[in-house]
Amino acid sequence: MRSGRAFTGAAFAAVCAVVAAPTWAATPPAGYSGNPVFPGWYADPEAAIFDHQYWIYPTTSLKYSAQVGFDAFSSPDLVHWTKHADVLDIKDIPWAKKALWAPAMVEKGGKYYFFFGANDIQSDKEIGGIGVAVSDKPEGPFKDLLGKPLIGAFHNGAQPIDQFVFKDDDGTYYMIYGGWKHANIVRLKSDFTGVEPMADGTVFREITPGPEYVEGPMMFKRSGKYYLMWSEGGWTGPDYSVAYAIADKVTGPFKRIGKILQQDPKIATGAGHNSLFHVARDDSWYIVYHRHPLGDTIGNDRVTSIDRMYFDKDGYILPVKITNEGVKANPLQ
Ligand code: FUB
Numbered sequence: 001m002r003s004g005r006a007f008t009g010a011a012f013a014a015v016c017a018v019v020a021a022p023t024w025a026a027t028p029p030a031g032y033s034g035n036p037v038f039p040g041w042y043a044d045p046e047a048a049i050f051d052h053q054y055w056i057y058p059t060t061s062l063k064y065s066a067q068v069g070f071d072a073f074s075s076p077d078l079v080h081w082t083k084h085a086d087v088l089d090i091k092d093i094p095w096a097k098k099a100l101w102a103p104a105m106v107e108k109g110g111k112y113y114f115f116f117g118a119n120d121i122q123s124d125k126e127i128g129g130i131g132v133a134v135s136d137k138p139e140g141p142f143k144d145l146l147g148k149p150l151i152g153a154f155h156n157g158a159q160p161i162d163q164f165v166f167k168d169d170d171g172t173y174y175m176i177y178g179g180w181k182h183a184n185i186v187r188l189k190s191d192f193t194g195v196e197p198m199a200d201g202t203v204f205r206e207i208t209p210g211p212e213y214v215e216g217p218m219m220f221k222r223s224g225k226y227y228l229m230w231s232e233g234g235w236t237g238p239d240y241s242v243a244y245a246i247a248d249k250v251t252g253p254f255k256r257i258g259k260i261l262q263q264d265p266k267i268a269t270g271a272g273h274n275s276l277f278h279v280a281r282d283d284s285w286y287i288v289y290h291r292h293p294l295g296d297t298i299g300n301d302r303v304t305s306i307d308r309m310y311f312d313k314d315g316y317i318l319p320v321k322i323t324n325e326g327v328k329a330n331p332l333q
Contacts, residue, residue: 031079033326035268036303038073038081043235043290043302044102044162044216047275050112050138052332054078054277056288057087057103057114061302064099064120072139077331078277078286078306087140088114088133095119095127095148102216102273106165106173106192111135113192114142115150115175117161124153129160130177132192146193151177151186155204158182164218164275168250176207176228179215183208183230185251198251209245209254216242216273219250223315228254231272236299238269242289244317260309261289261320268294268305271322276309279330285309286327287320 028034036042042058049055054075060067068090075081090096096118104115112135119128129149133142151160158178165188166174173188175195184204186195197203209228216231226247233239242261245254263269268291277286287309290302306327310318 028325031329033079033306033329035305035307035322035324035326037075037078037306037326038083038304040071040303041301042071042304043300044273045275045288045290045304046103046105047277047286047288048105048107048138049277049279049332050105050107052076053138054332055105055138056081056304057105058290058304059101059103061290061300063300067098067100070100070103070114070116073304074139076333077329078327079329084139087135088116088142090118092142093118093131093133093144095144096131097128099128102162104163104165104175105138106167107138108173108192112138112140112142113145113165114140115163115165117163118149121152121160127152129153130163130175150192150194151175156182156184156206156208158184158204158206159215162215162217162273166219166221166250169221174219174250176217176219178208178217181208181211181214182206183213183217183228205251207252207254209243209252210256212243212256218275220276220278222311225315226250226252226254227317228252229260229274231274232259233270233272235270235272235302238263238292240270240272242272242274242287246315257316259319260317261287261322263291264322265294267322267324268292268303270302271305277306279332281332282330284330285311291322 041061043061044059046057099120101117114133121128129152135142159180163177271291274289
């Protein structure tokens with residue numbers, strides 16, 4: 001493993017006290033992760049399980065000109081986390097200059113694919129958008145695969161950022177993405193070098209679930225239904241939050257059901273941009289998200305947290321209770 005540094009739930013409070021305001025670094029009960037689960041300003045966390053380890057790949061939440069690399073974090077149990085520094089560095093993405101954002105991870109054929117946003121493009125005149133890098137190991141080092149963005153232009157009004165890659169039961173990979181209040185779904189080529197038309201000939205299909213949609217979409221499938229989750233509100237402020245919809249088809253239509261993750265004035269503000277861990281062994285679901293520490297008004301001061309997510313008997317997602325203690329250890333082996 002490259003440059004691993006381990007943090008436990010009990011030890012992280014001391015580390016936080018050095019690198020950030022101590023007020024939000026409460027010591028969790030024994031056997032709990034504590035929230036945030038590791039120290040530092042990290043946002044847009046992508047959760048993945050690779051080879052019996054939990055992994056989180058977040059955005060390094062700094063000013064855009066300083067967002068020039070990604071760290072990753074691994075854990076055997078959700079409580080003990082090891083930092084892997086600089087798993088993808090901007091020097092290995094020839095077309096990227098700044099604003100490396102919001103990883104999405106896929107393992108396929110023994111290779112690990114790291115999808116990312118770069119450059120925060122404001123129009124099709126600029127170079128940037130969604131790229132993909134590859135490595136033989138989940139801890140990298142990852143190298144840009146294409147030498148150019150995989151999606152480098154606006155379609156249906158969607159800024160090319162905040163991608164999520166979803167594998168359907170038939171083995172087809174789809175990318176769901178989009179900022180600026182529009183979400184698209186595209187079908188990925190099997191080698192992830194580009195996109196290809198869906199059965200009806202559409203390439204960039206808009207699936208924006210309603211006017212509240214802002215960014216940060218993700219998808220999962222449960223009991224044959226497709227769930228779309230996304231973020232609403234402004235990410236720098238307290239109202240950032242997560243809502244969801246359910247559909248019978250991967251392309252929707254997705255109709256907003258309601259908000260399931262948001263601030264709690266006693267715990268943290270701006271809880272949003274989520275991903276999930278699903279542990280098949282015990283069918284437990286965890287929501288992984290970022291939030292602002294209470295009283296902190298700096299937009300980039302975002303920390304990564306994990307809480308439990310539950311469904312009701314009809315498959316609807318119950319509102320998440322965000323916590324300071326985080327989640328209990330759940331070893332994968
Ligand atoms: O971290 C940069 C941006 O903030 C992401 O792309 C958005 O989803 C928001 O979380």
